[in-house]
Structure formats: C-alpha cells, structure tokens
Amino acid sequence: MQTNGWATPPSMLSRRDFIKMSGAGVAGAALLGVLSTSNALAQASPAVSSEVGAASKEHGVPTKLLLAMGYVSSRWEMPPPRFGDFNPGDIHGTSGYGVLGLSADPKNDTLSRASELTGIPEEELKTDRAANVEGAAAVLSALQGSEKPKDVNGWYDAVAKFGGGALYANEVYEVLRDGASAETSSGRVTIEPQPEAEPRDQYTFQAAGDYPNSTWYGAYSGNYxxxxxxxxxxxxxxxVHVMQGSFSSAINWFKDPRAGVSCHYNVRSSDGFIGQSVREEDIAWHAGNWEYNQTSVGIEHEGYISDPSWFTDAMYHSSAKLTAYLCKKYKIPIDRDHIIGHNEVPGCSGTGGGSGCHTDPGKHWNWSRYMDLVKSYANAETQRSKPEYRQVIDNGHTRRFKASGKWSVSSWNSQRFREDYRYTKPLNVEDPAMFKVRIPSRDVYVVQARWPADSGYSGRVTFRIRTANGWVSRTVSQRERxxxxNTLGRFEMPAGDGWWVRISSKSKSSGYIIADAVRILKK
Structure with missing residues (x-):
C-alpha cells in the first residue's frame, strides 16, 4: 500500500536481533546467503559487510546498491552529527546524517521515516553506523514498494527519491557501474564494477561555465x-570551502529556494570535476560576510573536514588550476591574504569564519601544497589558450585505431572528420572500436570525441575511458552535435600508451554506432 510515496515495509527483525546479526561478522552474514549474492559485499571490511549484509537481507535491498550509496554520501565514514543538521541560510545547511546520509529536510525527511520504520531513535540513527544502515535500507525498501526487482536498475527511482533527485541517483549508478574503493577506519571497502548498472540520464553536453573546464548547473535566483x-x-x-557533504548535495542545495545561500564553483573529490552554480560576475552568498561576498569567488570542495581522504590529488590539482585561472583573470595576488579559507572570513563572535562561525576547510586541508600548486599553474602554459598537450587520433590511423571487420568504413556523411569513419549496427557481443592514446604524465586531461550526426544513428553510444581510478563510461547521442x-569529461589519467578510449559495440538504441576521432588535451 502506498502512502505519500512510501510503501509498507516487509516484516522486520527486532532491533536486538539486528544488532546481533550485524555483530556476527562475515560468517554470520554468509549464513543468511548474503555474500553469495554480491561480489560487491565480499570486498567490504568485515564490520561493513556484516552491517550491510544484515540490512540487505532484512529489507530486501541489494547490497551493492547500499554500498554505492554509502560511498557517494560519506565514503563509508560516519561524519560528525552536527554536519547533518538541516539549516536553511547556512551554506552547509543541507541535511545528511551518517554513512547513508539520512535527511531531516522536511521535504524529504528520511531520518524520521527511518525511525518510524525501524523503531530506532533518531539520535541513534545519527550516531550508530549499523543503525544508520538499517534505517536507510528500510526507507529505500519502502520507497521501492512491494516489488523488489532483481535488476539493480529497477531501483533507480527509489534511489533518486531517497537522495533528492537524479543527480544523486546518477552518482550512485556511476559508482556501481565503474566500481570504487575507499580506505575507512574499519578497513577497505571496495565496490566491484557492475557493468549492468545504468545511470538513467545519458551524458548531456551542458552549458559551459565561465571557467573553460567547468560545467554549468546554476542556482535558484533568490540565492545570490x-x-x-x-x-x-x-x-x-x-x-576555499568544504561542502560537509557530497557533490550532488551541494549542487541541489544551491538550487533549492529555501537555501538562501550559494557558491560559485564546486569541485568533486573523485575526479576533480568542476560544476559552476553562480556566474563570476554575480555575488554568491557563501562567506557569511557581505563585504567578502561582494569581492570574492567561492569554491566548494566535496567531502568533510573531519576526513582527509576526500582531499584527493585530482581535487587539489583541479581546484588549484581553477584558482590560478581566477587569480590571473582578476589580478588577485597569489598569497594567503587573498586566497583564504571560510574559517578566516571576519564576522564570527567566537572561533571560525563568517557569521556562521565556519571552520572549513579544516586542519586536514594542505595549504602549503595547495598554494604551491596554484603558483605552479599560474606560471605554466596551462593558463594560456594553447593546450600544453594535444593528441588527435582519427579512425584512419592504422597504428592507433583498431576495430574488427564488423565495423565497416564509410565516407557518406559529410560531417565526418577527415576522409572517413567506421560504423556498425548494435551487436549482441562486445567488440569495441579502440583508440590508442599516449598520456605523457599522470595528470588531468580533457577527453573529446567527434562524429558525424544523423537521425539514423544510435541515440545511446557508450565511450569507455581508462582513468587513474579505473574505467569510466560516458553515453552520448550520435543523432546530434x-x-x-564534444567534451566527454576531464579525467585523471595515468602515464602510458594504451588502448584507453573505446566505443562499445552494444547499444539499447537503434541506429548505427559511429567511430570517427578522439582528442586528448591537457590545458
């Protein structure tokens, strides 16, 4: 029975029985048949395995889905409960408690719903990991309803409702598809790639931000x-700010009319991807000090100040390049008087920065390293219009492109790059067209692709790109653009020379799949 989007959950174990189960370890979970059904769970630490396994078994939720949700929300570390408070008017006021980010937002109050479904007090859901996992599993199960599909893609809508929208769901499904790993205080949690997982929205070519390597998301007009x-x-x-949450939570918060806050740029932890919420010419409400708001650009960074693992190489490099770009563009001195943390903004009556007394980016932010990177990028050719490194590979390059005889050659479409292109109808087996790219040094690179477009071509073509953290996918329509x-993304890539950009021969869309040319840029 559905009530306001919630469904009646299955019968539940008592709280005491659940705690017994989650403390029983991997062997106890295996007796319930949990580990035998999930490669993802088998790679988690024993403590996480037992907790996720018990919650999965009790509420009928896929273990790999819970693991991916936990990775997106918290990297499987319990953030301090104060970071989860719902607080409109605060730049970090979007709510999310525990490893699964249970929310006290009145519009999506998964925290109180979890308490209703499980009988666990809200304070315990905020502070106890096993309780938080059980509560989130119960909510997700209720959102899904009585039908529990075996195909993980059948849970997409429930995941989107749980996390506040498609941006969160797509992050979860990208983690499922590509795999991920995090070293936690309880041990390493590794999510093995699940190739069948599909983010629902295909990769779209969104409007560019002011910074050339950013993507535009925007914010509610009343928040800046x-x-x-x-x-x-x-x-x-x-x-410099730290989100005290996930990338999608910050993007969504600045779009929320209730927020009353915003920031110009947002940097993702895993790959340094940059999303822009407010134009540089406009005044974002991020500092808690009107004078500083008027004269600054704010940069949010995904993660929590209590957990240094969020501050990755990709994040430091990407953010430093952005700051170097801003300093050169606006002639901002590159020193600690002009590049500051939120905690250094005047206005706090006690300890911290701005009217909200914020302490980000916190003690784990490496200012010395960051400033050295900003100075280096400001002085480098990467700030010029000409790329530092560029490689173009056409399908006619016999030593750097290969495809089987199932990929035919054609020059029919005049939008082709150079003489011709390859094409195939969607196949039932994986037989990719492959481009061999040379990466001179480990760094962040822009990967672009080119194809002729036609209404008879596939609307879902998957590019696979090997990054420093494993393979990632981008799905595009070749009926347009x-x-x-076309920029597929910015990725941290390892040094080497290999077949690291591939076009899948499979597609759920009708029409020809085209392999024409790719380009690698280091800007």
Missing amino acids: TNASRPGSNPINKVI GDRW
Missing part, C-alpha cells in the same frame, strides 16, 4: 545577487 563584477565590485579574493569536438 545579480551584479556585473568586476565593474560593479572588484574581485580580489578566493575563498556532429561536425564538432
């Missing part, structure tokens, strides 16, 4: 002030 900086107000500072370079 329209301006025409630097004409109306000088821009002379960069302020022909005769141009």
